[in-house]
Amino acid sequence: MASASEEDITKVKTHLRNNNIKLWLPPYSDEQGRPQHESITNIVSEISEKTSLPQDLVSSCVxxxxxxSVQRLRKMQQNIVSLRIKCSQTQGSNTESVEVSLAVSGVQLKTIIAEKLGIEDDLKLICGGRIIENDASLQSQRIRNNNIILCLVVKASDRNQSKEVEKALNEVKRARQGAELLAKAGVDDDGSAGGYDIEIEDQNGQALEIPAEEKRSLTIALxxxxxxxxxxxxxxxxxxLLLLLEADKEFETCRSEILSMVDNYAVLCLDIVWCYVCSKNIAALPDxxxxxxxxxxxxxxxxxDSLQRLLAIKGSSGSEITMFVRLYVLQAILHYHDENYQECSLLLDKAQGFAKMVAVDQDKVSDLMGLGLSAREARRALRQNNMNVTLASQWAFxxxxENQETKKREKERRRKRKMxxxxxxxxxxxxxxxxxxxHLVDTMGFDPGLAVEALKHANNAMSDAIEMISNDPDTLRLSREENQSRNKPKQTAAARLKAMGFDEATAKACxxxxxxAMEEAAEYLANATGEIPAEWVEAYRGNLDQEGSSKYTEDELVMMREVAQDVTQKHDEYLDVMLDEEKGLIQQYRAMLLSIAQH
Incomplete structure (x- = not known):
């Protein structure tokens, strides 16, 4: 009998799906999952007739x-999941798989993975940017089927440095938490709350309108x-590499047309490959x-192809050329290891030529610094203006x-958002x-509190708001007092609960x-030893858009600000590289090519 093709299997699956036939349920299976042959035979005959496939082939497929289907059902019932394992030392296209129960602890998963990979050293496991805790079950740590587990191997000889590794891994964990909080906050007030509305721009510098969920993923990725x-x-x-791969996963949730509008994903790919090369990770070359x-x-x-579009947009291709230098160096290295030495040589020539185009004269940098520019500003200005000091100074200032104007607009936007x-x-x-x-307050002289209440009651209709302030100010004052009295106890109560020893975020969610209601919240927290249901926390978080920065703990604010500063204050910094490492690799691989030619 000929084996079933993918097309044949698809036909059988389609028939089962369209007729809502579930093979793992009666009448096709008994309670133990054993096939009921009479029902199976009937459905095989029906599918064979409908699809014109041979009965023996359909029988094999079914x-x-x-x-x-029965095996999958049993795994679900037993909370068994399949996990994909990637080891940071051998990162590439291939992954190992393990099947485990969600009831096992983090330390038990370490043992299973170590045996699978044949590793005797200690392992640090990371899933979704979070370190897997040793003592907690996988289920409590929200591990799901088909999750990717990243493994960091801590060599036995490096055990004395384990505290440093833990510190670094916590940095990864905080970065993930900060990025997620940043994305969830969505918009910024005055910057003190840490909620930032990251603006995504295309290559022309124009802001892009992006759906909320994709913008969330992009914010986390950035x-x-x-x-x-x-x-x-x-x-x-x-x-x-662990962080860059997590960013890669977030980028992959966005549509390809969104990624094609910005450079960030391409730069991320470049950085990932740079990690592969610098860590001498030959196994990762296919990826x-x-x-x-x-x-x-x-x-x-x-x-x-020749940077002509960049010239048309920005008037110069100076700083951006540095990205192409790194790209060509990395491509040359890949061709070398594929034993394509001629292409490797051509790419090294190309990289070296581009590197010379953006080589910066330190004397010119000093001249510009004498005018009050930083070294970074001076380098970028020279590269953008073909090393002409006069044009570079004009461009830099x-x-x-323009940056100051942008900051003014951003400050004004934040001020309005805070208000x-x-x-x-x-x-x-x-x-x-x-x-x-x-207009109501500054131009017409109305009381600020009354102006706010009037606009709220009138849904921003100016004429109706003016009429309410003029004809019924007492109602507006009463409404304002009620709002103030309703909001003030929450803040006072939160502070009192914190003083009683309860966690700040938990107290606010309660x-x-x-x-x-202070008394009810305090009684509940006391009886529940400070624990509250997870859905209360989610409901509280979901109300962020209508509440102020008091929703965040101090540590959460710090984490958000750390990430936001990286994203918002390092615009184009990736273009300001000295290229020393790239030049070193060019020399190294030229020497290796020469050695091969001589033999």
Whole structure:
């Protein structure tokens, strides 16, 4: 009998799905999952007739599908999941798989993975950017089927450095938490609360309108990427790789057309491959080739084959050339290990030529620094202006002015957002119009409190708001007092519960559940020894958009600010590289090519 093709199997599956036939349930299986042959035979005949496939072929397909469905059901009932294992030392396209019960602890999973991979050293396991705790079950740590487990191997000889490893892993964990909080907060007030509305721009510098869920993923990806780059600068390649791969996972949830509009994903691929090369991870070369191909396509789409599009957009291709230097160096290294020495040599020539184009004269840098520019500003300005000091100085100071204007606009946007948070929403749910508020207060001289209440009652209709202030100010005052008295006890109660020894975030979530009732919240926390249901916390978090920064603990605020500063204050910093490492690799591989030619 000929084996079933993919097309044949698809036909059988489609028939089962369209007719809502579940092989793991009666009448096709008994309670123990054993096949009921009469029902199976009937369905085989029916499928064979409908699809014109031979009965013996259909019977084989249905038998295999029945076995797989019953096995899958048993695993689900037993809480057994399949996990994909990637070891940071051998990162590449291939992964190992293990099947475990969610009831096992983190330390038991370590033992299973160590035996699977044949590793005697200690392991640190990371899933979704979070360190897997030793004593807690996998289920309590939200491990799911098909999750990727990243393994960091701690050599026996390095055990004395385990505290440093733990510290670094906690940095990874905090970066992930900060990025997630940052994305969930969504918008910024005055910066003190840590909620930032990250603006995503295309290659033209124009802000992109992106759906909320994709913007969330991009915000997390950008935060993790920048933290990974910070670790990469310290030459801690394995730890950097963990963060960069987590960023990669977030980018992959976005549509390809969104990724094609920005450079960030291409730069991330470049950074991942740089980690592979610097950590001498030869096993990762297949994955590296795919990433560099993707990176090159993205760069060419953004800047053109000869950077002509970049010249048209920005007037110069200076700083961006540094990315191409690294790209060509990495491609040359891959070709060398594929024994394609001629292509390797051509790419090294190309990389060296581009590196010379952006080589910076230190005397010119000193001249510009004498005018008040930083070394970084001076290097970028020279590269953007073909090393012309006069043009570079003009460009740099113009950039400063533009950056200051951007900061002013951002500060004003944050100010308005903070005011809208403080004012609350209108009756129809819209935020208070700040321009209308200023007109009522600054131009017409109305009381600020009355102006806010009037706009809220009138849904921002100016004429109705003016009429209410003029004709019924007492009602507005009463409404304002009620709002103030309703909000004030929450803040006071939270402080009192914290003083009683309860966790700040838990206390606030409990108060939110009891609508600010201090006595009820305190009684519940006392009886529950400070623990509350997870859904209370989620409901509390879901109310963030309508509440102020008091929703965050101090540690959460710090984590968000750390990530936000990396994302918002390092614009284009990835372009300011000295290329010393790239030049060193060019020399190294030229020497290796020469050695091969001589033999």
């Amino acid at each position: 038998t295999n599908l029945h076995q797989h 935060g993790l990427h920048e933290k990974g780059r910070a670790i990469l600068k310290r030459k801690e390649y394995e730890l950097a 590296a080739k795919l990433r560099l191909d993707s990176c090159e396509k993205a760069f060419k789409k953004s800047y053109g 113009k950039q400063r002015e 809208q948070k403080e004012f609350g929403s209108c009756a129809n749910g819209d935020p208070v119009n700040i321009e209308s508020y200023h 108060l939110h559940h009891f609508s600010g």
